[in-house]
Amino acid sequence: MAKEQKSEVTADALSEALVRRLPGYYRHLREMEAAGIKRVSSMKLGRRMHQTASLIRQDINTFGGIGRQGLGYDVRELKEKIGDLLDLNRGHEMIILGAGNIGTAVAGYASFQQNGFTTVAMFDVNPAKIGTKAGGIPVLSMDALEDYVMAHPVDIAVLAVPKEQAVTVMERVQKLGIRAVWNFAPVDLQYDQTAMTVVNVHLSDTLQVLSYQLAHMR
């Protein structure tokens, strides 16, 4: 009885920093599982992930419900738990808006498929691209976006259009009721935060962080 009352931190309570670390855990645990490793200590996992053992223990305690049992964590159990938190155990269907270099790179990125993220279609305004394939995915006319999504509901829209088109495309995505946007356009989009969630990949920003780090190396 007492055991059942033990409070488990809900996933919603995870800090942003911890959420950002989850995919790294998942990646390392999957590699370990593939290599036939059954159990791992916080020290070994930390060394592999360039983190301290105490951060690893603290993170894993936060998930709740993972026993250490003296011999380290069960690799498979921990991987499944993190996969559940990341919701990787159901499939996600994605569309890519913009069939330029970035859109094509995303379409061709094999490891998304491995995690259950399937790109079902791409959309572009360029008549020369419409009807072709990019990264193996059919490119449809951007004009067909609404009809397509009405007929084939999707989970995630990847925004890979030029900056100038990002705002209007985002408005169309929001109207269609798509709830998740992976944004590669270098703009901070306005959206209804109760209806959608957005993750930005601002490539220029990460390059500037590298420039900062290079300039301020000890």
Add this chain to the structure above:
Amino acid sequence: MAKEQKSEVTADALSEALVRRLPGYYRHLREMEAAGIKRVSSMKLGRRMHQTASLIRQDINTFGGIGRQGLGYDVRELKEKIGDLLDLNRGHEMIILGAGNIGTAVAGYASFQQNGFTTVAMFDVNPAKIGTKAGGIPVLSMDALEDYVMAHPVDIAVLAVPKEQAVTVMERVQKLGIRAVWNFAPVDLQYDQTAMTVVNVHLSDTLQVLSYQLAHMR
């Protein structure tokens, strides 16, 4: 006299979270400057950046040496200060290792050039690509990497090779004395942290964070 003793936080003391926000500041300030805006309050800047006015004030105080003068911050002065911190006011030369989809997307990304990051060459192992151009940049043989860098020192190496090649390519980059690596391969690279700095863009990780956010939306 008292004024001169006021301690100014050095750039090395900026927190990782603040460093990650700097490119966003720079982007918005540049857009404002281009739109002819001379001064901005912490409230207006915050609204634009989806941050609180108090965080903005706290960040800008941390940089030091920026007066508020009642009427808000001087847009140009603040932009230049942040550009200095990010070391954007000198040029950076980059090479891209791997002329696949990601490497080509990086090569073709116009806004890097705008911030003084110039891609001078790409390298690949695929004979069909060597001698061609990708994203406007000449693709050389990966075998020529050492000779090229010896003759043309570069600031930044972009790692856009498949996961399997990332470790050996990273070793070659480190031997060449290149001090900054922008890594797109989905591996956590080992390197001498006193000699190099690395920023990882793990695309799969950011997609998984989006999946987490979608699953845990209120």
